[in-house]
Amino acid sequence: MILKSKLNATALAATRRFYSASSIPPAQPFRTHTAEGAPTTQTFYDKDTATWTYLLHCPKTQHAAIIDPVLNYDSSSGRITTSSADGLLSFIESSKLSVQHILETHAHADHLTSAKYLSRQLNAPVSIGKRIEEVQRTFAARYNLSLSSLEDSFDTLLDDDAAIRLGEHVGSVMHLPGHTPDHIGYVFGKHVFTGDSIFLDPVYTARADFPGGVAASLQSSIHKLMSLPPDYKLFVGHDYPGANREESCWTTVGDQLALNDHLKRDDFAAFRQNKDKTLSTPKLLHPAIQFNIRGGRLPPPDDDGLSRFRIPITSTVDVL
Template identity: 50%
Template sequence: MTTTSAAKPRTYTSNEPGNAEINCFFESQTSTWQYVISDPATLQAVLVDTVLDYDPAAGKVSTESADQLLAFIKKKNLKVLRILETHAHADHLTAAQYLKSKLPGDVPVCIGSRITQVQSNFAPVYGLEWSTFGETFDIFLKDDEEFPVGNLTCRVIHLPGHTPDHIGYAIGKAVFTGDSIFLPDVGSARVDFPGGDAKQLYASMNRLLSLPEDYKLFVGHDYPSCRNYNCVTTVGEQRKLNKHGKVGTTEEAFIHFRKQRDDTLGAPRLIHPSLQVNIRAGRLPPADTEGRVWMKIPVKYTSDVEFSEC
């Protein structure tokens, strides 16, 4: 299998009015696609699903992936208007706060308004005080809300199922789907996190498949087995080929498949550090009195487990 270098973005352009220039950056450690979406006429841009590098074995956070985005933005002379999240990721840390600190202007970090459900689910798990969530995200986006990106218009689409807060972003004939759908040979995302729901994911996938056939769907991750990494497909291709949800797949069959499949999956490798950071818009957990930052890992054990002293 051939990997794609994050240093060399894939670029998609269109001569049709209302469409953006789309630059796609692949982060190989978490198989995440990050997007820089810009209006060629005004050079105004937004970022989608950025990655903060994290090595759990070393306990090290670094900014190589985010710095590549910053270098690209500077080279292209883009003005970033917003940093957008599709949902609270459980597989990578967002670079939103780091990018906000480096970009000129007070660039808002945005997410769907239902993030509060996810925050309330996970704050107690990690011992985070609800009072610390007052200033996390800058903008909580509502369903079907629209905002300008230069001369272009970005529309928010609620796509629940993988998580309850999940949204996508439509600009022209491009839709940034996050984890609501994957490329046809990968299919669909898991729904076994708190608030996940297979019936809702089925409906979200069908909402995407109801778009015109030539619309492009840009995915949040790719996990290929016998091909190169890719980030985009068309609605027409998904209708015919999506291995879990192509046209003709019944809701009952999809729900049954996802239940069976999710029962075999282990937790994502970075789930605990990711959620602690991502429900706080990219902020690391609060430092202790000595300035040290700790990631918490909940441990479950049965009451009959015995611990002996050395």
């Protein structure tokens, strides 16, 4: 049985207008990070979903890339807005940057991506790891979506170790499966954008219980990250600091080896599987997956012109 969650199509009108930065204050970066051999990295935090978005640019050419951008979604009303994305666009315009790439680390399950909206405003391609097709097949069956409706959702499907040019800098794709099979990171110099692979305390490592997630694969991916030199900076996809500290977007390989308790466990895969059984489902899981496997597009509208997200129902009670 499928329960449809109605999304007001008129609420999406803002995402179809031509963006004008003149009336939108620029978003202010949380931090700016520089390192020899790496693009300048500016970080933006979405508190509603605890998500980090990264804006990288080459100081000499002003060529830029965006990693894991966020779209604002109110699950109680089904309303989508673009305030976070518009603030980022305004910052890009005021900084006179030219965006060459919009990069996703994976099909997120905890927030909606603004990749497609940004792509339309910036005329920049949206890229993701090539195994997104496996994820699309898995969730097309779960949500009763046609595979044809998912075709051409992304402009580029990235191979493992693919090169990504950003002005005078060249980055590479690092396959980091475990959290999801399509999960990748991006390496630019000594900066590594790890997506949802590794975290700061108290979370430490990603869950691996979503369809296609494998705890043993996550362990191998983390070992790959920990094999990098200790001074490499790891920029995480989320941070959940609680009341003990300010949010932060980065750690180092050396700090993780010293401080991450999960990495010290000989039984990591079993530990991760048992821990995942205690976690609740992300509240935006169903809309996020249906939206994000389409690269940031709504499902096709029904006959009344409204797009709807579907919620699979599981029940031991006979209520049919």
